[in-house]
Amino acid sequence: MKGTKDFPQCGFSNTVVSILKSLNVPFETHNILENELLRQGLKEYSNWPTFPQLYIDGEFFGGCDITVESYKSGELQEVLERAMCS
Numbered sequence: 001m002k003g004t005k006d007f008p009q010c011g012f013s014n015t016v017v018s019i020l021k022s023l024n025v026p027f028e029t030h031n032i033l034e035n036e037l038l039r040q041g042l043k044e045y046s047n048w049p050t051f052p053q054l055y056i057d058g059e060f061f062g063g064c065d066i067t068v069e070s071y072k073s074g075e076l077q078e079v080l081e082r083a084m085c086s
């Protein structure tokens with residue numbers, strides 16, 4: 001993401017952090033603004049051109065829009081519950 005979970009530096013990153021915090025799930029963040037190699041490398045790895053990028057159990061889940069939509073539908077909560085039980 002851009003910034004950290006305690007200091008997001010972009011509205012999209014802030015939205016994803018807010019959702020994860022509201023769900024009380026453990027998560028870590030990496031600030032791509034401090035690492036250009038990570039910034040470019042992640043885009044290639046996920047084949048996704050923007051940040052934030054949410055990974056669950058090491059798998060790319062989506063960006064901000066997907067996270068918001070899946071949160072609203074309840075899918076995100078289901079995926080996170082499965083991940084925490086595995």
Ligand SMILES: N[C@@H](CCC(=O)N[C@@H](CS)C(=O)NCC(=O)O)C(=O)O
Pocket residue numbers: 002010012039049050051052063064065066
């Ligand atoms: N629609 C995107 C919004 C995120 C977005 O557009 N991020 C831009 C601006 S913060 C970005 O990361 N651009 C590429 C870059 O800065 O390397 C999503 O769902 O995540």
